[in-house]
Amino acid sequence: MSSLRSWLYIPKNSHFSLANIPFGIISTAESTEPRPAIAIGDCALDLKVFAANNGFSALSTVQPHHKVFSEPTLNAFAALGRPIHSIVRKYLQNVFLDDTPFPEVLKTNPALQKQALVPLKELQTHLPFTIGDYTDFYAGLNHAYNAGVVFRGPNNALQPNYKHLPVGYHGRASSVVVSGTDIRRPKGQILENPAAEKKVPILASTRKLDIELELGAFICRNNAMGESVSVDEAEQTLFGLVLLNDWSARDIQGWEAVPLGPFLSKSFGTSISPWVVLADALEPFLVKGLENDTQILPYLQEAREKNVYNINLAVTLKTSSSESRSTICKTNSRNLLFSFPQMIAHHTVSGCPLRVGDLLGSGTISGTSPSSCGSLLEQNANGKGSIALSNGENRTFLEDGDEVRLSGFCGEDDVLVGFGECIGKILPSL
C-alpha cells in the first residue's frame, strides 16, 4: 500500500490515507439531509452525490444497489455484506489513484469534484448507524485485572469466568452519540459512605465521572433467533470499527450494580468516532492478542493466530481553564484477551439474534503501566490518587468543562489507517 499515490492532496500524516477509506454519515449547511460519505485526506466524498452522478456505473455488482448511498445511515450499505464492501472500497481507492483506471469518473471531472468533495471542516458528522442493540464487552484483560485489584485485591481480581468467556452486558442503544456531542454530568443514587453499617443513599451529581477507552465494532449480518455464528464465520459479520468512550459514573455504578450489573452509571452517554474503518482496511494490522493461559472451549477457538488489531490509542484531556491538552493515556488495542470474532461467536452461541447496525464495545483497553490505562478509575485507584496535567492542574475524575479526545491509528508515516478522533465535553448537571 505504501506506493499508493493520489491525484487528490492527502497530507502525510492523515488518518484517512488511500489505504483507509472509512465510511460515515455527513451533512452540510447547504444540504442538511444526512447521507453516506467516505473520508479521504482532508475531505469527504459525498457518496449520494457521487452515486447520483454515475460514480458507480462502472461497477456492475454495486450499481443495482446504488440507493444504499441515499440512505441516512450505513445500515443498508452494511447489509450488502463484506464482499461488496471490499469491492466498493477497492474501487474508490482506484478512483483516487493518481494512475486511476477511471479518470473520467472524478479525476478529470472538476464539476463532480466540486459537487461531491467536501472539506471535513465544513461538514457535520452523524451517527453512522441506526443501532438496534449495543453490547459492551469487558475483554481488556489488564483493565479487568486493574479494576479487580481496586475492588477486591490482587488475589481475587479476576472472576472465575473471566478467561473462559468474553464477559459482557447489554448496553443502552439510545445513549450512543457521535463524537462532538456534549455529555451532561449525570445525577443518580450514590452511597456516600459505602463502609457504613446502614446504607442510605443520596441523590447527587456523580463525583466520579470517568472515561473508558474502547473500540466499537459494527455488525453487518443478521443471524436468525436461535442460530449461532461460528467463530470462523464471525469475521463476515464484522463491518468495521470505531473508537468508543464508555463514559462511566463510578459512584452510581458502585451502588446500583449488584446483582444485575451496570445500568444508569453507563447509559447517560456513550461516544463514538464518526468514521467507521472497514474490517478490510484493518486486516494488514492484525496481531496476536494477549495470551490466554486458560483452555477455552472449542466454539471460541479461532483458526488464525493473529486476531486483534495493532491500533495505537491515546486519550487527551483539555480543561476549561486553558487551551493546553494533556495526554493522559497511551496504549494499544492488542491488549485484548478476546477478539471481536470471539465476542460474536459467544454472543450468538445462545441463539441471540444480532442485527445489522448493532454495536459491540471491546471493553476498556489498558496496558500494564498507569499511564497506559484507559480509565481514571485504574490510574487513580478509584479516587485515591490523581494525575498531573500539563497546565499544572490535576485530576482524579473528570470535572465540568473537561474535554476528552480519544484517537487511534494503525501504520506508520504516510500510510496511516486512522480513526480520527472521538470527542466529548462534560456539561454541568442540570
Add this chain to the structure above:
Amino acid sequence: MSSLRSWLYIPKNSHFSLANIPFGIISTAESTEPRPAIAIGDCALDLKVFAANNGFSALSTVQPHHKVFSEPTLNAFAALGRPIHSIVRKYLQNVFLDDTPFPEVLKTNPALQKQALVPLKELQTHLPFTIGDYTDFYAGLNHAYNAGVVFRGPNNALQPNYKHLPVGYHGRASSVVVSGTDIRRPKGQILENPAAEKKVPILASTRKLDIELELGAFICRNNAMGESVSVDEAEQTLFGLVLLNDWSARDIQGWEAVPLGPFLSKSFGTSISPWVVLADALEPFLVKGLENDTQILPYLQEAREKNVYNINLAVTLKTSSSESRSTICKTNSRNLLFSFPQMIAHHTVSGCPLRVGDLLGSGTISGTSPSSCGSLLEQNANGKGSIALSNGENRTFLEDGDEVRLSGFCGEDDVLVGFGECIGKILPSL
C-alpha cells in the same frame, strides 16, 4: 363501564370488552402487510381500512394524523401522546356502543364491517412496536426475596440497594418476540459443579430453562439525553401494558452474571402478548402496591397512593405428551414494590434517553406462597424440588415441547379488561 352494550357480539368473559380497546399490529392471509388494529370481542378492527374509509373523519383532532394507522407498528400512533390515545379509545368505544352517536360510521355500514372487522382466529399478530431499547426491572419484591433466599439465605436475601431504587438492567431488544413465536432452548457455558475448587465450564444446552412472569410497559414519549422525567410526569410517558415472559436459563446465568449481570441467559428470547392495553383502560384498576418500609428519595415519591394495577395473572403449562393444561402459577400484579412511573423516573434521573417504543419489564411477579411464584426457580428452589402437573408428569424446569401461556385480566364478569395470552413453546436445541 358495566352498562356499556355493543351492537357487536362480545362474549361475556371476553378480555376485549368495550371497556378495554387494546391496540396491536395484525396481518391476514389476504392482506399480509402488518397494520394497526384494536381487539374487540372475538374480532379485530383493522384501523388502516377503518381510517381509509373515513372512520376517523368525525374526529378533527385525529383526522390530520390518520396516516399513523397505515404504519407497520404502533410507534407513530403512540408518539401522538396520551391525550390523543384517550380521544381515539373513547371514540372507538362510542362507535361500538349499541346507542352509538355515529351509527353511519360502522353500525349501519355493513360494507365497512365486512372489510374492517376480522375474526381474531383468522389473523396473525406481530410485534406491536419497533423496540429501540428494552430494560428489565426487578421490582417484584417477593421474587427478589425468594430468589435471594435460594442463593444467599434469608438474612441476606435482598441487596442493600433493593428497596431504595427499582433495580434494573438493559435487556436485548432484538430478542423480544410476539406471543406464538417458538423459543429455541439456548446453549451456553455452564458450570456443572459450582462448588468445585477448579471452575471449568462446559458448553451445553441449558438444563435450567425457566419462565419469568412479568408485565411489560411501552413508552410513548421521548426525553432528550441529559433530561429527566419527574415521577408525576412519568404517567404521560406510559402508553400501555402487555404480558411479558422473560425466558431465563438459570445455569448459564449462574456462571456468566458476575460482575456485569445477566447477558446470554436472558437474551435468547423474551415473549410479549400482542394486544397493548392502554394505560387509560387500566386506570380504574389502580391499587396500592407493596408497602416499602424504607424511606425512598423524593424523586421516587408519587403524589398518588394507588400506583400499581390489580391484574389477575396466571401461568399454565402444557407438555408434549397430552392436551391437558396445568395452572402452575396464580398471582396478581399488585405484588410490585415500585410502579412504572417510579421506574421511568429512576431510569431518566441520570438523563438516560427513553424513546417511543421502548419496553420496560416489571420484574418477575410473585406472591408469597409457592404456587403464586412467577418462576420455577422459586417454586422449586433452583432445582431442588418439582411441581406436579395435572397429567401426572412433574417439572423442575421446562422440557422440550412444553408450551407456556401467561394470561391476565382486570375486572369481573362481563367487564373484563384483559391482556389475552402470551404463549411460547420450547424447541429442542439445534
